[in-house]
Amino acid sequence: MTTADPAFLPGLELSRILYEEAVRPLLDDACPGLRHAAARVGTGSEVLGFDTPRSADHEWGPQLQLFLAPDEAARYGALLRRLLAERLPKDVRGWPTHFRRHDDPLDPVGQMELTDGPVDHRVTVQDVGGWLTRETGADPSAAEPTVLDWLAMPQQKLAEVTGGAVFHDGLGTLTAARRRLAWYPDQVWRYLLACQWQRISQQEAFVGRCAEVGDDLGSAVVAGQLVRDLMRLCLLLERRYAPYGKWLGSAFGRLDVAGGLLPSLRRALAATEYPERERGLCEAYETVAALQNGTGLAAPVDPACRSYHSRPFQVLHAERFARVLAATVTDPELRGRPLTGGVDQWADSTDFLNLTEPVRAATRALG
Template identity: 70%
Template sequence: MRTPDTADAAFTPGLELARLLHEEAVRPLLAREFPHLPYAAARVGAGSEVLCFDTARSADHDWGPRLELFLSPADAARHGPRLRELLAHRLPKQVRGVPTHVRRGPDPDDPVRHLAWTDGPVDHRVEVHDLPSWLAGRLGPAALAPEPDVLDWLALPQQRLLEVTAGAVFHDGPGELTAARRRLAWYPDQVWRYLLACQWQRVSQEEAFVGRCAEAGDDLGSAVTAARLVRDLMRLCLLTERRYAPYGKWLGSAFARTQAAAELGPLLRGALAARELPERERYLCEAYEAVARRHNALGLTAPLAATRRPYHGRPYLVLHAERFARALLAGLTDERLRALPPVGAVDQWADGTDLFNRPRALRSAVEAIGDSTDTVGG
């Protein structure tokens, strides 16, 4: 049995492998064996290839020719087991030189799947799901609603939304997957405005701390705060351009594809590389002003002065980003959003993959924030 060596071959992106797997193998097989079966075929869900960020390095685990097949609940229960078995015996052993067979290693601490050649049945990655269960498992019941309400939207992490709306659909006979992707493609206008306000509010809460930490002799704290602000500004740029932000591993890659990256990228890198406060503050202020100009170009509020200024009576230069948050909040017309504190969606105040795997917990947390009238003084 041969050992796969994808590094020696020209790299084929995972989405293209998925398309070829469907067109050359799965579609003909379904046409012969299940000619009247309504289905959708897609490469969605987890995986760097769904976001088009995969490289040859991705081939070392949980990558390769793979698909999601979506059936109705009744058809999945009736045909799913036979279909999986049929695919194991009828799929080709490779697509463009990349094996369709995967194996799990013997190490219990390394549970991922690796490409491998086989002379027998293919342990394949053509996964058969019923669409409602798959959507609800990734996003909770909100994904099945004809129109998710505002609290539903606030409980949906952007990475999870990307897993449903990015990638590619190769066939959709019933049309339900396409409809769900279209429904979840971007936030309703009022939710978007609220999230923009909350992201500006995050910036406002820490922009003065870069100078305060440095003044207190805590240069490391100043640098860490600057890095947090850089991350928040990157996510703000993605929101401004109506792009969902992926989780941390791919945030920089996604930001690099924004229109803002050419101008903002050097400034944000400068802030991260700065060794002293004056340089760090200068780069951050230039970045604040650039993002503020982009906000004004949206026309969502009256134009606001996109210029740095002292932080009250202290010698730290800031944008006073809360001005942008207040202007956006003042323009909201949705009463439920107007009643909420400027906290935002779950991934604006929480950052944990294990939490984001629990849609019910996320919805409960959002409801608790909406019901809370607590304030913190001092």
């Protein structure tokens, strides 16, 4: 694309237009009556609603997923891909449907480009169950996810599968699966909240201890980790899946609590001296503690900060909240399970989180 790029449209709107004005008419002509679902889900900033004109420089543009029944995906997949390559319009609202492939392994992303020949499009053909299993390790189109399924699914993956938009669902299975994955079952939610409070308890005293020995950089780093954990905790409390780092702040900013909490979090991050850093964190702790108490999920806990045992550091003692929440967990597969949580509460390597089977095996071992 060039400086004369067409007017920006949100990616989901562009995908809807691609389906309604181009893909659906081709399907009706070539395969009349073929039952299918059409959606823009999975990876991509537009799926989470965070795309901007900057997004158009890689793997963004007119694209969508077509889902067929498993036998029909095998029967029609290659035919439809070829048909779309030959007959799709060259552009949608001025945005090319052809994506130039890169041979450079350091820059493998696809970028839109006009072409005179067949288009190398971004319309995939697959079956719902197979796609869900590849994305999450489970197939919620066939059955309710198990406890292991929930703990082994990163929140980023859950956000990708349940986000975006479904333009048509003649199968019904995609919509049903998205409904099942829309949020955690109550018992899993309580367990994950307990685990998130436990994470905070493990580090809250280190902000002061690092500062006490003259390690202000270390103190600031720990404070940053605690701010991140508080943000993810707030997303859990407001029943929103936490995206990965690039979009965590954007997702947090949409929460009801964000307006009141942001000044405290910024104070903790911007502080150049420990006392101010501690004040910001304590304000944030007490705000989130009150939010937790307000859910009524567990017995209320005094939200005031206090000394860390005999040491002169002000902390929340977040383990108090972890304990009362864990006491409400009655599911036999979760009750008594170590407070390690879901996979992205104890691991944050993107490469690892994308390895479905190793993630499931590691999650199973932690139980």
